[in-house]
Amino acid sequence: MATNPGKLLQSSRRDFLKGTAAVATILIAPGIFLYKTGQAAAGLEREARWGMLIDTNALSEADVDACVSACQREHGWQTAEGSRTDAQWVRKLRLEEPETGHQKFLPMMCQHCESPPCVDVCPTGASFKRADGIVLVDRHTCIGCRYCMMACPYKARSFIHENLKDQLPVAPRGKGTVESCTMCVHRVDRDGADAVPACAEAVNRNDSKAILFGNLNDPQSEISRRLRELGGTRLRADMGLNPGVRYQGL
Amino acid sequence: MPMLKSKLRFAMLVCVLGLLPGAPGAAEQARSQFGNIAIPDPAKPLSADKCVEPVEIMRRDHMEFLLHQRDETVIDGERGSKYSLVGCMNCHNPAGADGKVVRYEDPQHFCAECHAYASVRIDCFECHADRGLLQSQQGRLDMHAPAWKASAAVPPTSTLQRRLGTVDGD
Amino acid sequence: MQSSIRYAEIRTSSPGYWGILIALFAVALLGVAGAHHMDVEGHHVSGMSNQIVWGLPHVFAIFLIVAASGALNIASLASVFARQDYKPLARFSAILSVALLVGGLAILLLDLGRPERLIVAMTQYNFKSIFAWNIILYTGFVVIVVAYLWLMMERRMQRWSKPAGLVAFLWRLVLTTGTGSIFGFLVAREAFDSALLAPLFIIMSFAFGLAIFILLLMLSFWLDQRELDGSHLQRLRKLLGIFIAAVLYFVVVFHLTKLYGTQNHGFERFILMDGGIYTTLFWLVQIGLGSLLPLALIYAPPLQDSAKSLVAACLLVIVGAFAQLYIIIIGGQAYPLNIFPGYIVASSFFDGVVAEYTPSLWEFLLGFGGLTAALLIAMLVLRVLPIMPEALRAESG
Numbered sequence A: 001m002a003t004n005p006g007k008l009l010q011s012s013r014r015d016f017l018k019g020t021a022a023v024a025t026i027l028i029a030p031g032i033f034l035y036k037t038g039q040a041a042a043g044l045e046r047e048a049r050w051g052m053l054i055d056t057n058a059l060s061e062a063d064v065d066a067c068v069s070a071c072q073r074e075h076g077w078q079t080a081e082g083s084r085t086d087a088q089w090v091r092k093l094r095l096e097e098p099e100t101g102h103q104k105f106l107p108m109m110c111q112h113c114e115s116p117p118c119v120d121v122c123p124t125g126a127s128f129k130r131a132d133g134i135v136l137v138d139r140h141t142c143i144g145c146r147y148c149m150m151a152c153p154y155k156a157r158s159f160i161h162e163n164l165k166d167q168l169p170v171a172p173r174g175k176g177t178v179e180s181c182t183m184c185v186h187r188v189d190r191d192g193a194d195a196v197p198a199c200a201e202a203v204n205r206n207d208s209k210a211i212l213f214g215n216l217n218d219p220q221s222e223i224s225r226r227l228r229e230l231g232g233t234r235l236r237a238d239m240g241l242n243p244g245v246r247y248q249g250l
Numbered sequence B: 001m002p003m004l005k006s007k008l009r010f011a012m013l014v015c016v017l018g019l020l021p022g023a024p025g026a027a028e029q030a031r032s033q034f035g036n037i038a039i040p041d042p043a044k045p046l047s048a049d050k051c052v053e054p055v056e057i058m059r060r061d062h063m064e065f066l067l068h069q070r071d072e073t074v075i076d077g078e079r080g081s082k083y084s085l086v087g088c089m090n091c092h093n094p095a096g097a098d099g100k101v102v103r104y105e106d107p108q109h110f111c112a113e114c115h116a117y118a119s120v121r122i123d124c125f126e127c128h129a130d131r132g133l134l135q136s137q138q139g140r141l142d143m144h145a146p147a148w149k150a151s152a153a154v155p156p157t158s159t160l161q162r163r164l165g166t167v168d169g170d
Numbered sequence C: 001m002q003s004s005i006r007y008a009e010i011r012t013s014s015p016g017y018w019g020i021l022i023a024l025f026a027v028a029l030l031g032v033a034g035a036h037h038m039d040v041e042g043h044h045v046s047g048m049s050n051q052i053v054w055g056l057p058h059v060f061a062i063f064l065i066v067a068a069s070g071a072l073n074i075a076s077l078a079s080v081f082a083r084q085d086y087k088p089l090a091r092f093s094a095i096l097s098v099a100l101l102v103g104g105l106a107i108l109l110l111d112l113g114r115p116e117r118l119i120v121a122m123t124q125y126n127f128k129s130i131f132a133w134n135i136i137l138y139t140g141f142v143v144i145v146v147a148y149l150w151l152m153m154e155r156r157m158q159r160w161s162k163p164a165g166l167v168a169f170l171w172r173l174v175l176t177t178g179t180g181s182i183f184g185f186l187v188a189r190e191a192f193d194s195a196l197l198a199p200l201f202i203i204m205s206f207a208f209g210l211a212i213f214i215l216l217l218m219l220s221f222w223l224d225q226r227e228l229d230g231s232h233l234q235r236l237r238k239l240l241g242i243f244i245a246a247v248l249y250f251v252v253v254f255h256l257t258k259l260y261g262t263q264n265h266g267f268e269r270f271i272l273m274d275g276g277i278y279t280t281l282f283w284l285v286q287i288g289l290g291s292l293l294p295l296a297l298i299y300a301p302p303l304q305d306s307a308k309s310l311v312a313a314c315l316l317v318i319v320g321a322f323a324q325l326y327i328i329i330i331g332g333q334a335y336p337l338n339i340f341p342g343y344i345v346a347s348s349f350f351d352g353v354v355a356e357y358t359p360s361l362w363e364f365l366l367g368f369g370g371l372t373a374a375l376l377i378a379m380l381v382l383r384v385l386p387i388m389p390e391a392l393r394a395e396s397g
């Protein structure tokens, strides 16, 4: 933070107010409904670009499974075995080197591209990139044309093929619209740079951070430091989409 | 086409409900106008003493509030809005003591009562939860409705302190 | 000279005519029912999936939209290229193209996950999206062609019909380019990653549109027992032959350029050699039945004057068209994305495998429903407006 004083100045007042509001919530209203104090959430940080660094060497097959089920629990989606129509926000990919037979497992989800083809092709603008780089579908305006699914190079998106019930409050989802990984945007809005997406929470034990969430725009952030030191692979880098999700160990 | 129809019906509902608080006897008028169907009087919320806006404003404008709020949340990440739908449901459709909740297909549902009366489809609940948060979900899902459980809506101390400028962040 | 052509509504009341209309209407209704079922139940009742996201309805829709712009050719030849011999058929050409477009758009709309949100699609545009542009191009096309038709039909306005025809002609070129670009913009998918896709679509539109045009022309003349001289059919027949050959040529060039780049060898191998149904469709239906056989039917000397062989050729062109679009649209999705070159990939999301697709009854209903709706519109307009010339005699041009 200190390295970027301009940014700090710019956002400090707003953040200060938000911080105060949060304090007020604790002090004044324990257990009472106080509707005007809803500003506790951090909200969207316009200067940030959120990303994730996934260290495939630190992930066993069971870890990747844990990522997937954590995401399912968090957002309330399920996939029946062998289903072609059920949604998969994140999936376990097995990569095998043909010569050696060596296998790797990694979680594959929306890569939150900087120049997302899904956003470019969406006729209504329902596919959009937030100011902080998270790519979402606004399900209120999605017409279900599936053009974005055709355009995504990572097959990251799912169409909801049937009526749903019992959706979770944090992840509204319904028939006839398209969805994908949100980078746990509800956690990001609450916790800002300290957010831990559900998949990361499932695999990060003690100090190991097999999935590291952070701000790619902040050179001091851990993710930027690690990328600087160890590098990270952009999938299909040839397409120049600059995904926000990077992989190590590929 | 269905869109237009529901808009018309909606306008009707707004007229009917808008009359209620203002003019005494308006309810009788409305009742006679629509035969002897009773105007709905949904149950009041269990735990709060007042809504986010006065009742008459909510009756007329709740959809405007929700519409505004939805864009703010989806696009600008504004999670703490007082007009959040989860907030509505927390008060107006909490789980009963036995853990049971009223679903929106049920005419007893807070929203369904008026919407059925005015024949306006409630699209919201095709995607959104039609019930308040269950105890078991609160720890995880509270960010939509900070008022439900105030402490959980506060960012972790480090963030808070950083924001307040009391510590020098990462 | 135009005044020498007399136009008239179709007047027949033969059982055959009404039978055809009722059949078309029934199938169109079934199409609506199929779409409704998919809308209520969700797309899991279709064969479409998260792998094959665009299915049979899209094949029908793209066919109709492509054919729509091609059907306008005859009018363009008359108005823009001053070919007087095509003049009598210009009105029908315009009507048919609007009808086909409406049918195709209806399919696209009804297949949406949220068709009731049409209003969103009409009011919120993302101008970076070729799809959004196409919505404008398609509606614009209908408006322009209807205006053009009116100018042609209104005696006092006829001098304006030529510039209007030019506008319509240019608009349709852009429209087909736009349709082709829907796929051309999908850079991640090897199947579509080609600058040749847009011109290929234009040339395809010529052949498909003309084939439908000839069939409907012959059908309505036959139903209403109007005189249709062989010389007119001969002209259309030659034109169709040229268009089929042109499509074939473009297909060859298309695949050759893809083979030139090594990165596309996998996909080319898939279509041309070991793609199962797609390979069969390509060689047998698209090339054999849809291109070579019609060419033979058109050019073989003993068949030259046979109206039947022309009908057969048109039908085969349409069959081939469906095969070709099926390969482009479905085959292009079935072939797996190559996210990790050099690795063998596997997942629960069907990474690394050729996606399966079996269209369901509902998709067939919706597709055929849109097709028949288009034909129905065209037939009905022929009944209420003087579109068709009373007769096409030997020297009517």
Ligand code: SF4
Residues within 6 Å of the ligand: A109, A110, A111, A112, A113, A116, A117, A118, A119, A135, A151, A152, A153, A154, A155, A156, A157, A180
């Ligand atoms: S990974 Fe796919 S869905 Fe995600 S931003 Fe990129 S193109 Fe869009």
Ligand code: SF4
Residues within 6 Å of the ligand: A121, A122, A123, A124, A125, A126, A127, A137, A141, A142, A143, A144, A145, A146, A147, A148, A149, A177, A178
């Ligand atoms: S399916 Fe929805 S998000 Fe995707 S391109 Fe269509 S309207 Fe946009």
